[in-house]
Amino acid sequence: MFVKKIFSAIFLIAISLAIISCSEDSPTENEGLNPKDPNTASKVSIDRFSSEAGNLFVRTPSNGLPESNAPINFDIAPFITKGLGPNGEKVQYYNFDVQPIVSAPIYVLFKDGEDSPVDDQLNIIDVVPGDQGYNDFWNVNKVIVPSDYTANTITNVNDLFDSGYSIEKTNIIVNCPVVPEGSTAKLRYKSSESKELTRGWYNDQVVFYFNFSEKELMTTSQGSTNVPLAEILVSFNINPDQQGGGPASGFVTENNSDQTHNVVDTLPEDNSYSPLWDVDIYDNNNFEEVMDWQSASMSNILATGAAIVNCPIVSVE
Template sequence: MLPMFAVLALVACDTSDGDSTTDGDMAEDGDASDGDASDGDMTDGDTTDGDMTDGDTPDGDMTDGDTTDGDTTDGDTTDGDTTDGDVPKDPDTAEKAMIDRFSEAAGTLMVRTPENGLPGPNQPIDFDQGPFITKGLGPSGEKVEYYNFDVMSRTPAPIFALFREGEDMPVEGQLNIVDVIPGDAGYNDFWNVQKVAVPADYVANTVTSLTEIQEKGFDIEGTDIVVNCPIVPEGSTATKRFGDGDTGLTRGWYKGKVVSYFNFVEKDLMLDGGQTPVSDIYVTFNINPDPENPASGPASGFVTEEGSDQTHNVVQTIPTDAPYSPLWDVNIYDNADFAEVMNITDALDAALLVEGAALVNCPIVIVTPAR
């Protein structure tokens, strides 16, 4: 029998529903966003394995014939029929949630302004373009690239995966369920997987919200598994992964509506004292942080090599290291030391200006060995 982490990881990468998206686990409730912020790029993020997927979805299937044409209960509908959640929803035709990662409620370092032109609500985001991807350095001078998904807290939100009684694999075709999206209190890109026990005759996608899970009295079993699944607008792209991770989007349920999210599985993540693990990153900006100067720090951008977008931001760990996490604890060093900082030893020797400036989700997707 596969260990539970492996089971969840396999399901997370499944694309059996025939769509270009896969559906993955997510969770609800959880604090998000701590750390200092201002406009500009900054990043560090933790990553996780064990994302989940929806697979095949029932299209208009009914359960036990309990449907009445035109009846409505609790707003759940399938081809006009609804029966208090007893009729499965079709993810292909269900309403989609509105996603805006750059609103004032959702963003910290990345908040949309007329000047920066960040994508609007529900507009697809190309994370392969600046300011969403950064070139940095590994602990031994490796060249690394990582995505920037903004400030997150160490408190993961819960994501709910459904298992039929007596079965070891999640319900085939069932999308995982979350209760928060960007902008909601408690949203986090990092999710703590929760196992939900459903009856043996449960039909996939009959339940599409945490409220329904609670109303039906299904047992919920916590796990130590953490997954890195940023919720993004449908059509968003982030084509780089460390290893052979799936680059497509996964679908999930949020209060009866469909959401899409990325899966970053470069490293298995487990709770550390009930929280998402962290690793250090050392960064420097064109203008050293100054509380009296709003154009300093992140707003001024990272220092880069002349004629290049290569920074000397140094990560403490890479995905092949045991303590790696894509949730980075940001330390800021003096830009006067930029030229001398080429690895973690150099970074530790540089003049430190700010320790623990923010926690950021920045999964590493490329590592090139140092020459």
């Protein structure tokens, strides 16, 4: 699990932690709470394409998007795109739709004095796609539990807050889109990244999410929960100022190819990289001339700040 794997390394470096106390009283013994088994617990039904959850990807009778809670194959169109890097590199990125700048909290449990999360304890979230405040990007909150804590005794946010356990709000951001069980996204930028789904807890039910760790992300400033942004320039088959234009018309591609000339201004190795992209749109009449960030920047820009989308880069050639 990405969150678990990065913690030992990240918490050994100098990261300032703002400690939030959920209760001024002494922690309780969680009387009446028994550990739950994730293997037998009920599972959350997830729908990323409902009108409440989706923005660019909203299910209609004709567009063929997967039904509610059906596994999603993100390795096929329209969820994977071939674009260009700042110097004309060939890149691929996933499309996880529009996301807010403000991250959502994810709670990771640690025994007092230890640097690694509690063995077998699933991380805890309190929002899923379609809920107000949901975001694929999560601000990690470190929960300190007693040394005798039993994994998966806490499986929802209400019990967590009632426990009185200390919570340390970190400046770490993780990109973990919540998806239906069985969903697949087989590409990752680093060979060390897991391609498997991770399980978590949501209201005593098991939830599934991807992990994308092509770049370690931090909040934009100390005390903030905002996700950093990078820039992308894109072009559509029909310009957005025309009828039927914009995203609904699809990206312009090279002849007999799925290669777009959508251009990102940073790559995962760059300090300024973020998978949360601020989308600007350039005139499709300039498509042939756009081959890198410089040429894209010199094109006729039709719209700025059109959307903020989660598009982690998973390959660069």
